Amino acid sequence: MHHAMPRGGRRRLLALLATVAATAVVLTGCASGGSGAAVKQELVIGSQMASLPSLDTGAITSAGYEGQRLIGNLVYEGLTKRDVSDPTKPAGVGAALAKSWDISSDGLSYTFHLQKNVTFTDGTKFDASAVIYNIHRYMDKNDPHYDPKLITYYAVLAYVQDVKKVDDSTVTFTLNKPFAFFLADLYNVYFASPTSLDKFGSAGQAKKPVGTGPFIFDSETPNQSISFVKNQKYWGVVPKLDRITVDLIPDPAARTAALRSGRVDWIEAAQPDDFTSLKAAGFATTGNSFDWEWSWQLMTQEKPFNDIRVRQAMNFAIDRDAIAKDLLHGTATPAYQMMAPASLYYDKANNIYNYDPAKAKQLLADAGYSGGIDITVGYITSGSGSMQAKAMDEALQAQLAKVNIRVTLAPVDFSGMYAKLGAGNTGWQAANQAFSLEQPSSWGWTLQCGSSLFGYCNKGFDDLRSQALVTTDDAARAKLLTEAGSLQTKDAGWMYVVNDTAPRAMSASVKGYVQPKSWWIDFNNVSMG
Amino acid sequence: MRHNRLVRFIGSRLLLTVITAFFVSMIVFFAVRAVPGDPALNVLGLQSTAADREALRRVMGLDQPLIVQFFNWLGHAITGDFGYSYSQGRPVASVIGPALGNTLLLGLAASILAVIIGLAMGNAATSRWRGLRRTTDWIEAVFLSAPQYTVALILLICFAVLLPLFPAGGVSTRGNGSVTDIGSHLLLPAVALALAPGAQMARSLKTSISTLQATELLPSLRARGLSPLRITVHAHHNALPPMVTVLGIQVGTMLGGALFVENIFSIPGLGALVVQSVALRDYTLIQAVSLLIAVIFIVVLLLADLLNALLDPRIRVGQL
Amino acid sequence: MNTVLAAEDVVKSFGAFTALHGVSFSLERGKTLGVVGESGSGKSTLGRIVMRLLSPDSGRVWLGGEDLLALGRSQLRAARRRIQLVPQDPRNALNPTMTVRQNLYFQLRAQNVPRKTWASTVERLLDQVSLPPDYLHAFPHELSGGQAQRVAISRAIANNPDVLVCDEAVSALDKSVQAQVLNTFADLQASTGVAMFFISHDLAVVEHISDDVLVLNRGRTVESGATRDVLADPQDAYTRDLLTARHLAAPS
């Protein structure tokens, strides 16, 4: 008996080693699996997203606009879209799944003429029924696939009273009140395949989205990457790229590394400090001004920012030029007011805050804070559009310290920021986020009395905005909003810092990309060469 | 009789492992639960009403006493259900899977390297040449105390930035999953992880061999006229059980080091996932990954003990 | 009544292994009881029990008429001052971080000796074991085995105990040093009348130093009585076996 033991022991040891070796092989196989034959027209993007959102239509927005830009717009489409075909102009409203529309004179009825011959990528036909199916899913609490999360991203649907099918390729939306941005805001109300929803439900959509977009979802590795392949049967211009992969690389230095090592072809929010060395190494860098404000939102209901003089002091205390020029190497422009120069509502006359620390000190003293103030500021470490948040906030921290504004920085992530703001007791006096103001309908959570997460409230501002929301004339509407911007700027509701130019860097083999004056990108002309 | 002894040993060791794992999961759960925050809000988002959140909290069992919540969580975790990661928008289990594979791959590479380093340095440290011994002592001192992330950064800067011999990150090149490609990606991070464990194993080997020298075993073997090769085999056979134990313990060091090293080399493994979920403040994910890492470590320690029981006849059938 | 240490029917087990199966003895003032046995016989366990470093499973131990096992914590501390240990290994007999003087001072403190007499006491103690006072400043590792053992003896007799428990106190020493230490024991006993509980595996040593002898085999008493009687006419096979070995190895 006893000498059987060690033999067995040795055999077991060998078996163990063999298992380990086999595991290694399997793992290696896994890592290499799926790539198969070399895909030539493949673009790999290093994004600053830290995590992948749920892939269900509206929920993609939980990863911010970057989620829509790099995931949502590839797979899904709305009735309208942001038209970014002209790189010299801000994005306008363009036709998408609706090829045209009629608006009733009272502005309450929109009739959309749908594209014909559009199918979802699972073969289901896109028609009026599909539109109604989806809108019901978003709005009707009794719909089997209703998901309360989605409607929170589709504020525009709050204006919709009813949707009616006219014929197979025509639907009519009836609004409960006039809304000037209805067409503009429909751009991200995505349509998912009813067949797929019926079969797999919302959960299925979240895992395997089925839309009408130019690309088809292929696979994802949670926490790492997501891939799309070309939709060969796309109803519009079939893209040149066979495949787009988006890698999640939240760390800016790691993005640069990935680009340099050839792991990715394209990086979002390239680190400005790396531009020189990247250019020298033959990489292309792009950037274009667009409507993107990077600011600190001040908690205006609480001390010390309930005093306008303190808010103004903040705006006089910072050296925006140094940040834009020295820190960001011109990949951003200084922001002296609420509206970005690329915005439709920009007026140069509103640039009222220059760098004047003495004045800032004076204002603080006037407000009774001659000893300075201590504040805590939450900021987003990485994610959609946050630029080089840490470095910028630390620079601001140092600048503000010179006028005795002592800042404690509290880093959070993208979704953590909103979770905290939602909970209400952040313990912060200000938050640092960046967003686009091109969608005035969604300014509510930032700027509207009562609903602003930062407590901002200016009745005059709200009046101008609500008027604008129902003003259909473009020029008149722009005038109202410009005025609103001027009010908010005088109020010093935020501390305005810079406007982004969305710096990107890409390898020389990426062809056909022209950066629009927008947050949005059209991948249709992009190819690898 | 002898079998019984081994079975008893394995049984008691398994029991101990289960108990340890239980307390470990307790620490993980309560440490993370002590962080303020409302999971319901994380799930429902900003626009949700207080009533909705309250309802969800009931559904999620958050209204129950903490200890009940703990056992619920543990019960689910045992069945592989680690809850829902709001930052990733999917069940935690589906996030962990691929990360686990990468970490195991890296860990395996680092362990193999550590064994090689340990054997080489251990033998150098007991060599007959004083110069070699002293040099090895110095190298060992450096390896033992150099934090893994500093090694990782130095390697990265030297061999991926200044002298781009190796890729700066990732697990494999796009469209290339060959062993050499994965190897070239994993080499630098694996070296960064393997130095300290390797030096620890070398130290263990050195101690074993000098202990054998001090007792009468090695002199006796020499007195039997055995060839150096046979003596080396004897010595290493005797040194193996403690080395296995050291390797088991060092896996903990590697798992800890992986937190930073995976980050530095952009390897999407468990370590990077922990750091990321800390940055995202995704507590469900932190709980799950921390528990997983701790459990991996406990299991490795168990395996090391069991392996020792097979390797060492004194444990296998003996008085211990 | 001159009995200073006695035990009755002491039983002690460690798990499944029974180290002592009911051992009894008594030791009188000024006498030496030799406890003999080979490894595993239970003699060291018995030594630890009479000092109450271990508690027996059953049985009784008297120290000078007091039931040692019934004592409370503070009484036990007082009782322990009357029974002292001379340990086996001279290398570990003394605390290595303290000088000889500090080692002895610790003992004096434990024995509640008035502090002002310490300095003179330690010199006297060293003199009793034939060591010059220079050695007070030595660290234990600077002493030879015999010297360390003699310091350990001086520590044990610091406050005139009733009993010395010598657990293999000479077996780690070279023969010539062993002789010195054995002489020291004999002289001490002659001058102070201390009783000795002398544990050894070496029959020759026990023969030489003991008045009475207790032979243990696997935890049982196989022989006891006056040394001369027992060793001249062993009743038990085990004792005879030990004696044979001893006589074989004795220089004839």
Next chain:
Amino acid sequence: MTDTAHRSRKTEVPDGARAGQLPPEVPLVLDATDVSVSFRGTGGRWSTVVDRVGLGFERAQVTVLLGESGSGKTVFARSITGMAPFGARVDGTAIFDDRDLLKISRRSLRTIQGDRIGMVPQDPNSSLDPMRRIGGQIIETLEQHHRVEGRDAAHARMIELLTLVHIHEPERVARCYPHEVSGGMRQRVAIAIAICCEPELIVADEPSSALDASVGVRVVQLLGDLRDRLSTAILFITHDIGIAALIANQPGDRVAVMLSGRIVELGFASQVLHNAHHPYTRALIAAEPSVSVARGHLAVVPDEVRSQRHWSDLIPVEPGHGVARPLDNAEAGVA
């Protein structure tokens, strides 16, 4: 200057000391001459542990090296068999089969160690490899020295050896690991390994001191038997006079007394143990506790003997028996 007295039979002290023991032409198995061993201590100073010692060994003869700890007996025995401790400096010669073991290569040394010189270490608990079965360890040594061809032969020889050292169930014991058998049994196994190649010389370093007295005595008796059966020379190291008397039980056996690295008395066992001339030897014998010595009156080695630094070479006192006398510094310097 040299301890010529021990060098070879030609110069052995008294003529006729060997009479009746061995034919005169029988050569010495191992002839150690003028062996010194020193170690580098702290501060780089060399301290001499064995000082110009010579001893020769004949077949079937036991030589007991008697001394207390620190006398250098183990170091001497190891050094002359090419097993000097790490870091030791060894001078002198140790001629074995016309080769000097202190000079030849390690490779040649290996063909002698274990094969023609066997070693029985002090502590059987640590001298056997705990990870290997007993039988395997014996066979390994047999194979190393090419003493057997094939597994069956090796196994048979191994069983034969175990039987030779009085192990009753050789097949079972061969399959055991060392920790599964008793200490006495382990020491028998160590002896079996030492004699497996039928060596000309066995060095036994206190083989009984780690064992209980009765077990130890039997192990020593076993060694004595083997000397008779195999006609092997035995160098037996001990500190115990009783054990010395037990092993050196034949007329030709010798006892050498070592003190501080020097041999101070050498002679046939009966001469040294019963008619010791050297004060140190005498003190050692008188220090042996016994009923017959009054308590408190055991002999103690006189300080002047211990602190004596220089001893002369051996001076014959009777046939085959030599004693060293103390030298003062001047004499030592002159000598």
Next chain:
Amino acid sequence: MTGLASANQGAAVAIDRAPKVRFRSRPVLSRMPLRSQVALGVLLVLVIVVILAPVLPLDNPLTGDLGSRLLPIGSVDHLLGTDSQGRDMISRLVYATRTSLIAGLVPIIIATIIGLIIGTVAGLSGGLVNTILMRAIDILFAFPGVLLSLLLAITLGVGLGTLILALTLVWIAPVARIAETEVARIRDLDYITAARSSGSSFPGILARQVTPVTLPAVLAYSTSLVGANVAIAGGLGFIGLGVPSPQPELGSVLQEMQTALYSDPLLSLEPVIVILALSMMFPLIGDGIRQAINGRGGDS
């Protein structure tokens, strides 16, 4: 018995012969190996620099000039360059070292005191007390140290005080275990048995007999731990769980300088080297203490 041991005993015998006996121990420092002495020297210099930092002619570590960002090593006003906020690297590193030394030393000091008490009490009492304490400590050992410190750090929140608290909790277990091992090693040695049978009280034995023997080894170990602790503190800073900005701390400086990884790799190497040096210095000193103790022959 090896030859060397015999030789040593020979030396002990030599005392017997010496006519006049003198006993004297060499000071601990001189028994340390050279490299430990060097490390100790460097540490002393560092400590002095760090204490004197406020009076040294250093730039403000908190504010910089955005116009002179990421200046290379060897720049005129900034010998070691500047960071991405244009702050002087020398000043940053000096003050960061100060924070890191505090975060490295304080937890170990506290943990050593607590761990020593737990370990020696557990070791000397044995039995149930020992079992409970040591099993509890075993459970803490089931965590990789970095992970445990990370969990504690997120539980307790960001800041120097909480960081110190978290790290203290991490290191109690290892110190306690070493202390327990040390006590277990000597627990059954004759002099402890003699002390127990001397009639001395438990605290008396603990304080006067056990602790002096245990302390040097525990101190040597704790000293080595400071290196590991500096490394972990730096790692936590690296992932943003350390001391909040702008307070310089080596880990956060390291993270900060990642910006320059490609534009100026050598600049980003600076904090790496400081952390490396700090974490290596303490084990060297600890080793030195250990060797010095062993050299005294007190226990080995």
